[in-house]
Structure formats: structure tokens, C-alpha cells
Amino acid sequence: xxxxxxxxxxxxxxxxxxxxxxxxxxxxxxxxxxxxxxxxxxxxxxxxxxxxxxxxxxxxxxxxxxxxxxxxxxxxxxxxxxxxxxxxxxxxxxxxxxxxxxxxxxxxxxxxxxxxxxxxxxxxxxxxx
Amino acid sequence: xxxxxxxxxxxxxxxxxxxxxxxxxxxxxxxxxxxxxxxxxxxxxxxxxxxxxxxxxxxxxxxxxxxxxxxxxxxxxxxxxxxxxxxxxxxxxxxxxxxxxxxxxxxxxxxxxxxxxxxxxxxxxxxxxxxxxxxxxxxxxxxxxxxxxxxxxxxxxxxxxxxxxxxxxxxxxxxxxxxxxxxxxxxxxxxxxxxxxxxxxxxxxxxxxxxxxxxxxxxxxxxxxxxxxxxxxxxxxxxxxxxxxxxxxxxxxxxxxxxxxxxxxxxxxxxxxxxxxxxxxxxxxxxxxxxxxxxxxxxxxxxxxxxxxxxxxxxxxxxxxxxxxxxxxxxxxxxxxxxxxxxxxxxxxxxxxxxxxxxxxxxxxxxxxxxxxxxxxxxxxxxxxxxxxxxxxxxxxxxxxxxxxxxxxxxxxxxxxxxxxxxxxxxxxxxxxxxxxxxxxxxxxxxxxxxxxxxxxxxxxxxxxxxxxxxxxxxxxxxxxxxxxxxxxxxxxxxxxxxxxxxxxxxxxxxxxxxxxxx
Numbered sequence: 001x002x003x004x005x006x007x008x009x010x011x012x013x014x015x016x017x018x019x020x021x022x023x024x025x026x027x028x029x030x031x032x033x034x035x036x037x038x039x040x041x042x043x044x045x046x047x048x049x050x051x052x053x054x055x056x057x058x059x060x061x062x063x064x065x066x067x068x069x070x071x072x073x074x075x076x077x078x079x080x081x082x083x084x085x086x087x088x089x090x091x092x093x094x095x096x097x098x099x100x101x102x103x104x105x106x107x108x109x110x111x112x113x114x115x116x117x118x119x120x121x122x123x124x125x126x127x128x129x
Numbered sequence: 130x131x132x133x134x135x136x137x138x139x140x141x142x143x144x145x146x147x148x149x150x151x152x153x154x155x156x157x158x159x160x161x162x163x164x165x166x167x168x169x170x171x172x173x174x175x176x177x178x179x180x181x182x183x184x185x186x187x188x189x190x191x192x193x194x195x196x197x198x199x200x201x202x203x204x205x206x207x208x209x210x211x212x213x214x215x216x217x218x219x220x221x222x223x224x225x226x227x228x229x230x231x232x233x234x235x236x237x238x239x240x241x242x243x244x245x246x247x248x249x250x251x252x253x254x255x256x257x258x259x260x261x262x263x264x265x266x267x268x269x270x271x272x273x274x275x276x277x278x279x280x281x282x283x284x285x286x287x288x289x290x291x292x293x294x295x296x297x298x299x300x301x302x303x304x305x306x307x308x309x310x311x312x313x314x315x316x317x318x319x320x321x322x323x324x325x326x327x328x329x330x331x332x333x334x335x336x337x338x339x340x341x342x343x344x345x346x347x348x349x350x351x352x353x354x355x356x357x358x359x360x361x362x363x364x365x366x367x368x369x370x371x372x373x374x375x376x377x378x379x380x381x382x383x384x385x386x387x388x389x390x391x392x393x394x395x396x397x398x399x400x401x402x403x404x405x406x407x408x409x410x411x412x413x414x415x416x417x418x419x420x421x422x423x424x425x426x427x428x429x430x431x432x433x434x435x436x437x438x439x440x441x442x443x444x445x446x447x448x449x450x451x452x453x454x455x456x457x458x459x460x461x462x463x464x465x466x467x468x469x470x471x472x473x474x475x476x477x478x479x480x481x482x483x484x485x486x487x488x489x490x491x492x493x494x495x496x497x498x499x500x501x502x503x504x505x506x507x508x509x510x511x512x513x514x515x516x517x518x519x520x521x522x523x524x525x526x527x528x529x530x531x532x533x534x535x536x537x538x539x540x541x542x543x544x545x546x547x548x549x550x551x552x553x554x555x556x557x558x559x560x561x562x563x564x565x566x567x568x569x570x571x572x573x574x575x576x577x578x579x580x581x582x583x584x585x586x587x588x589x590x591x592x593x594x595x596x597x598x599x600x601x602x603x604x605x606x607x608x609x610x611x612x613x614x615x616x617x618x619x620x621x622x623x624x625x626x627x628x629x630x631x632x633x634x635x636x637x638x639x640x641x642x643x644x645x646x647x648x
Contacts, residue, residue: 052559056237057234
């Protein structure tokens with residue numbers, strides 16, 4: 001399924017990315033090479049990813065969970081990205097910040113899950129939780 | 130066309146017949162004469178008169194909590210009309226007055242807030258002090274619901290002897306940060322940064338690190354930021370070269386996070402000191418706990434690596450296991466010296482309790498540390514408002530997911546809370562964002578379930594929000610500030626900033642801002 005916003009990218013030029021929303025719906029988008037997941041969420045209304053700091057590694061709101069097979073293909077996160085991931089809710093072994101994942105040919109077919117943002121109890125000042 | 134009630138000629142807008150029931154009530158009769166005032170605030174008054182089914186929401190506070198609540202409401206419940214009341218003429222709360230000048234990327238959220246503020250369904254009303262100039266009773270008849278998001282504007286207490294004695298050169302970190310960020314309330318703080326080369330900060334959180342970093346950052350670097358010019362002048366003359374951060378527990382219990390600690394370790398020309406033996410002991414005694422906690426593991430690694438930073442003219446230190454018990458002032462009879470800080474008395478602590486919940490227990494051993502400059506950075510506290518529920522112990526408004534509860538734990542119809550006032554004064558902007566979205570979701574769910582909102586309608590008229598409240602405020606002599614007004618001020622801040630090669634030069638006096646607007 002092609003996203004209605006994606007008029008100009010043909011299947012041969014584009015790179016396919018699958019999003020799984022917090023509600024569990026799957027959306028397939030044909031993105032352009034060089035677009036970050038943050039860029040894709042900005043140009044597609046049906047992908048809801050809040051990017052509060054606009055890609056400057058100053059927040060963790062674009063946190064996505066990458067499928068393990070593709071996670072291996074990504075370059076290691078920098079210290080700066082890891083510092084922000086430390087603060088992300090529901091961090092997993094294959095978590096990354098969406099603003100740092102740039103679509104390339106070898107990421108064709110990647111699936112990323114947008115985690116649910118609801119927190120339950122906020123433990124007081126505790127990083128040990 | 131003539132107004133059927135007043136028989137005056139209508140020049141500004143032409144109400145059609147469907148407005149008749151609305152014009153026939155008290156507010157309708159006044160609405161035409163109030164047009165010009167409303168136009169100044171660019172209120173969508175014509176839309177309002179057609180949308181008797183709009184959900185009128187008042188939000189108190191224009192920081193991230195308020196704006197993200199507004200954002201989510203407008204997106205997920207499009208028939209919302211949101212009015213945001215703010216005490217200052219300038220919006221954005223701690224994004225403007227708390228975030229450090231050398232962290233401009235964190236302030237990118239303002240772009241989103243700006244988008245929200247420009248929405249036709251949103252109205253910003255600045256320079257209105259909630260509880261003093263505008264009360265809940267004023268708002269009840271004009272809104273379906275109110276969201277309290279006025280944050281935490283006080284300091285958590287140390288609860289020590291002579292804490293309230295207004296000792297000179299003892300400041301809360303919050304006040305100092307507000308000062309260098311241009312918060313009008315602290316414009317005239319006048320910290321003495323020349324009386325010695327050392328400062329003490331009580332607290333091991335990110336705000337404490339911010340203060341330390343601003344005190345130790347090269348002045349040429351700071352001068353490129355949006356730090357206020359008057360603060361820059363103080364810092365240019367500052368003699369402070371050594372900053373010690375003192376906390377009551379141990380290395381594993383620090384509240385600051387990796388990014389901020391890393392920045393401190395990367396400060397040029399700055400040594401790092403700490404009790405390396407204590408750090409080693411704590412790390413090995415808790416190795417298993419640390420290995421299971423990724424953020425803690427990475428934080429401790431930065432701390433451990435930092436102990437090798439032994440070169441530099443400036444220094445910063447982390448001191449552990451000390452709780453302040455008294456401030457000692459100079460006893461000289463010279464007027465400038467009276468009531469000036471001279472030293473801080475501490476109790477040395479030991480840690481007790483389970484590894485994931487260590488508490489500090491005094492050993493009874495006293496240590497006195499000499500100092501001429503102290504910052505208290507142990508957290509914030511919210512202020513209760515007359516007539517509203519407040520949990521003194523937790524320092525927040527009692528609620529469930531943002532729905533306010535009264536003292537009998539029953540839901541308070543039409544009253545909601547988001548941000549620090551809801552969950553306590555902790556967390557970063559992102560945390561507040563999710564918090565605000567949760568509150569907005571609860572409001573929407575309550576609307577869909579037809580739960581009772583604020584009642585108190587007048588003559589069964591639809592609620593008129595700011596259109597009714599702004600004239601009341603003006604009658605009280607309050608000069609309300611619109612979003613357009615703020616954009617004029619901001620443009621001037623950019624202009625003056627450009628001349629000084631800074632992103633902006635903040636106005637720090639309310640009178641000055643109002644003077645510019647009323648020229």
C-alpha cells in the first residue's frame with residue numbers, strides 16, 4: 001500500500017518502510033533515500049511521531065523500536081544518541097531515535113514500531129527503575 | 130444593517146438571523162460594543178457565534194504543559210476553543226526561563242508552540258496573574274473546563290536552621306537560573322561573583338550542573354548564546370574558578386543524567402575532583418545492580434572516566450554524603466559584611482537500606498565548609514491556589530491521570546491539571562509532553578462520556594471564553610497581552626540580538642515590554 005502523500009516516488013527509486021503504530025496498525029510507506037524517519041513522519045499525516053527537538057538529539061520523543069534483523073544494519077548510535085535513548089520510555093535492545101535513522105537501499109523493507117507513550121507510575125527521581 | 134437590540138448601525142460584522150438567540154442574551158447585547166477590543170486580540174469571534182457546540186477550554190500557564198495540552202486538544206477534538214492565560218507578557222514558561230542558554234536545541238519546542246498559538250481556535254492572554262487578578266470564579270461561567278498547568282514556582286525547602294534568614298549570596302539555583310535567563314522577578318538579584326574564587330552548590334541534579342556549567346564556561350562561548358547581557362557582564366567580572374556540588378547520598382544516587390555529566394567532563398581547562406575511593410567502592414559493591422540498569426551503567430562509566438581529568442586552571446567537584454544543617458554568616462560589624470554567607474555546616478552521612486532505595490542517615494560527624502557563594506538546588510515546589518484542592522505533602526494538585534480530585538477523592542467536574550502541577554516537579558520536556566497528552570485524552574474521553582463539566586451558565590447562554598473574560602480584565606485595569614503583541618516583542622528581541630551576534634536579547638522588565646507595546 002502506497003501512502004497517498006507519496007506521489008512522486010516510484011517503487012524502483014524508493015525504499016519501503018513499515019510503521020507499526022502504538023495501536024498496532026501497520027502502515028507501509030515508500031520513502032526517498034536520504035529521508036530520516038523524522039522527515040517521513042513530517043510528510044505523512046498518518047504517521048504520528050512527535051519530534052519535539054526537531055532532530056537535534058535533545059529529546060527522546062522520536063523513539064522507535066527497530067526489527068532486530070534491520071537493527072544490525074544500522075550504524076552504532078553515538079554517545080549523544082545513547083544519552084537520549086537512556087531517557088526514553090519503554091527502551092528495548094533494538095531502540096533507536098527516528099531522527100537518526102536515514103533511509104538507504106539496504107534498509108528497504110525495514111519495520112519500526114512506534115511505542116506507546118503512556119507512563120504508569122513516575123518513580124520519584126529514580127533512575128534505578 | 131441595524132442591531133435589533135441596540136438599534137445601532139453595525140459596521141464591523143453583520144450578524145445573520147441564526148445569531149439571534151445568542152444576541153438576545155446578556156453577552157450578545159454587549160458583544161457588538163466589545164468588537165474592537167476583541168479584534169485587537171484577533172479572537173475568532175465570528176466563528177464563536179456560530180459554534181455554540183464548541184468546547185471552551187481555559188488553560189492556566191503557557192509552558193510546555195499548557196501548550197502540549199492545547200496542541201493535543203486542538204488536534205484530537207477540533208471543535209475545541211482554547212484560551213491560554215499567562216502571568217507574564219511573555220509565554221513559554223521554563224522553556225524560556227529554565228532551559229540553559231547553551232542548550233538552544235531544547236528550545237526548538239517553541240516552534241511547535243508557535244504553530245499552536247497561531248491556530249484560529251487558540252487565544253493567548255498574557256500579563257494576567259491567576260488567583261490574584263483572575264480567579265476560578267471568574268472563569269467558571271465562561272468555560273466548559275479549565276486546565277491548571279502553572280507548574281512549580283517555588284523552591285523545595287532544605288528544612289535547616291536559618292534557611293529563611295535572607296542570607297546574602299545564598300540563592301536558590303532556580304532563582305539564579307531565572308536571573309541569567311531574564312525572568313523579571315529576579316532581574317535585580319545582584320549575585321556577588323567577585324568575592325571569592327569558589328562556589329558551593331547543594332544538590333546533585335541537572336539544574337545544579339547547569340549552574341556549575343554556566344559559572345565555569347568560557348565567557349566568549351556564553352556571549353554567543355541568548356543569556357541576558359546584564360548576566361554576561363556579571364559573569365565577565367566573575368572570579369569563580371572552582372565549583373563544588375554537594376549531595377546527601379552517594380554516587381549511585383545522583384539525579385543528573387548522562388548528557389549533562391558528559392558536558393561537565395568536556396569543559397575545557399577544567400579539572401574534576403571527587404572521592405575516588407568512594408566511587409570505586411560504590412561501583413564494585415553494586416556491580417550487579419548497575420549492570421542491569423542501562424542509564425545508570427552509562428552514567429557511572431562517565432563518572433569513572435572523569436576521574437582522570439586532572440589538568441586545568443578551573444575545577445569542579447562532586448562531594449557525597451553531606452547534608453547541610455546550618456548556614457554560618459560573617460560576624461564582622463562592617464555593614465557590607467553583615468549577614469553575608471561565610472560557611473556551611475554539614476552532617477556527614479552513611480547510606481542505609483536496600484540497594485535500589487538507599488537513604489542518607491547522619492553519622493553525627495560535622496564538617497564545616499567555608500564559602501562566600503551558595504546555590505541551593507534541591508528541587509521545586511508548586512504553590513497552592515485559594516479554593517483549589519492541593520496535596521501539601523506531595524506538592525501537587527490531587528488528580529487521577531489529570532482529572533482533579535476534591536478532598537473526598539471525588540472527581541471535580543471540569544477541572545484538570547497537567548505538567549509538574551500534576552505529577553510533581555520532575556522530568557524533562559518530553560515527560561511533560563506525554564503527561565499533557567494524557568490529560569487532553571482524559572478531557573476528550575470525559576466529553577464523549579458526557580461527564581459533567583463546569584456549570585454556572587448565565588441565562589443559559591453558550592460559554593464565551595475570552596470574549597467575556599478579557600473585557601472583565603480590562604475593566605479591572607489589566608493590560609492583557611495578545612500573541613501578536615508577543616511576536617512584536619520577540620521581533621525586537623531578535624533585532625537587538627542580531628546587533629550583538631546573539632540569537633536574541635531578552636527583555637527582562639515587564640514595564641519595558643508594556644511600554645514598547647503601548648508606544
